[in-house]
Amino acid sequence: MKITFVIISILIGIICVLTVWLQYFYIQSLYLKTSVGSATPFPIFEDMVASEMIKNVVDRYNKSETYILGISNLLNNAVSKGSTTFRNHSLVTHTEVQHLLKAALAFKLSGKVDKAMKLLEHVASIAPQNPDLLNQYGEYIEHTHNDIVAADVLYYKALTYSPNHKGALLNRKRSANLVDKFDLELFKLIDKKRDLLQEKQKTNTFYKAMKRKAYYLHIYHTVAIEGNTLTLDQLVSLLDTGQAVEGKSLLEHNEVLGVELAMNYVKLLTRCATISADEILAIHRRVLGHVDPIGSGMLRGEQVFVGSHVPPAPEYVPALLEDYTTWLNSEEAQSLHPVRYAALAHFKLVDIHPFTDGNGRTSRLIMNLVLLRTGFPPILIFKYQREKYHESLNLADKGDVRPFVRFIAQCMENSLNFYLSNMEYRTGITHIFHKVPSID
Structure with a gap:
């Protein structure tokens, strides 16, 4: 036997x-x-997905918050997480909320901005789904902090709970146009930085060193977002030497090896004219091949639940995946700005959730495949951005995909800044690690 x-x-x-x-x-x-x-465009940054021979080094990263990611994080966390801070929001009456909102408005009008903010945060923690609170919170942020992007998110949230809320409808009609203009300017800035990177790539002697740094960071952060606890040093050691890391599980080792294998496969796909369902399955097979050799590359056969998101029933998944690849290869999709196209490719696939596990890693690889095929470098999503990443995905699931597209666009700008700054000089791996203690 x-x-x-x-x-x-x-x-x-x-x-x-x-x-x-x-x-x-x-x-x-x-x-x-x-x-x-x-007719497929030459993938200018194709070699930024390193091959098996590229091993070594990692980077530094400026974690300074930007206009988009600044106060928005605080607001979204307050609204989405605060319900456990004080008491059950189901016990809070509408009258209580109105009294608190009036008090916050009085503080604001009297110039006591900090007190108004604290009171609004308190109301958000006990009544996170109250449309009046969300609308007033948005107005406060818009007028006090001049943050139309964060305000627009709050107006939209108010409308998800009360579609006919007059104040939120008026505010969203106005803010949506302003945010669209803001997003357009962000895309223009990204295009300029992409063009600058292309020019520097031709003659810069530090380009190879920079792409090796990016290679390790891609693997490190894409598994860290999913909960892998290997440090950057340990991951580099594993990939360089093939030696197991003491104290880490076999699962965590295999997650790293799977993403590395999938990244090398993605490099092969950059010049293919289309992306098929079979190729998506092949990417997933590599992502989870070491973790689940039997289930990897197979569509799920059971219903799954992802937080508040309920993906389609398993019997609909094959047809939905075919529809997805039809859209992915369509003129409609390819006529979008590449960053918007890549963000939607990510969201649409993770929304279908075709696999039992590994959907996020596979979706991020598809996103970067789209970018490489359209002349952009791959995006780095850092693990400290995990909450913002999931929050924007949740908003997209509720019907407003713009915050997620904006988040991905901001990640692209940050990635371009990283690529450009790391082509200015050469550093050793030890020096780099000392520069980024907060990344681990």
């Missing part, structure tokens, strides 16, 4: 190896066909 089991295990292993090799040569043949006489 034991001998039979061993033989079967060996045969399964051989089949898996042969499958990987066949997929490799299949992709290579696609690569050759599409790279000759194809």
Whole structure:
């Protein structure tokens, strides 16, 4: 019986190896066909997804908050998390909320801005779904902090709980147009920085060192967002030496190895004319291949629940994935600004949630594949941005995808800043680690 089991295990292993090799040569043949006489644009930053031979180094990163990510984090956290801070918001009456809002307004009118802010935060913690609170909170942020972006998010939240709220309707009609203009300016800024990076790439002697740093950071942060506890030093050691890290689970080791394998596969796909459902499954197979060899690359066969989001029933997933790839390869999608296109590609796939596990990692890889194919470098989403990342995804799930697109655009600008700043000089890996203690 034991001998039979061993033989079967060996045969399964051989089949898996042969499958990987066949997929490799299949992709290579696609690569050759599409790279000759194809209308597909040359992926300028293709080699920023490092190959197996690129091992070493990591970076520093300026964590200064920006206009978009500044006070918005505080507000979203106050609204989404505060319900456990004081008492059950179901016990708070509408009259109590109105009294507190009037008191906050009185503080504001009398010039006691800090007290007004604290009182609004208190109301948000005990009544996070109250539309009057959300609308007034938005007005306060807009007029006191001049943050139309954060205010627009709050107006939208108010309308999700009360679609006919007059104040929120008027405010959202006005703020939406202003935010659209703001987003347009952000895309223009991103385009300028992308063009500058392309120019620097041609002659800069530090380009190779920079892309190696980015390579390790991509793997580190994409698994850290999912809860992996390997430090940056440990991850680099694992990938450089192949030696296990003491005190870390086999699962965490395999998560890192899976993302590395998937990133190398994504590099092969950058010149393919289209992205198919089979290729998405192949990416997932590599992401989870070391963790779940049997379930990796397979669509889920059960209903899953992701926080407040309820993905489609499993029987609808195959058709939805085909619809997704049809959109992904459509002129409609490809006519969008590449960053918007990539953000929507991420959201639409994670919304379907086609797999039992690994949906976030696969969606982020698809997002970066889209960017590489459209002449942009890959995006770095740092693990300290995890809450903002999930918050903006939740808003998209409720119907407003703009905060998520804006978040991804801001991550792209930050990534471009990182690429540009790290092409200015060469640093050693020890020096880099000392510069980024907060990243771990």
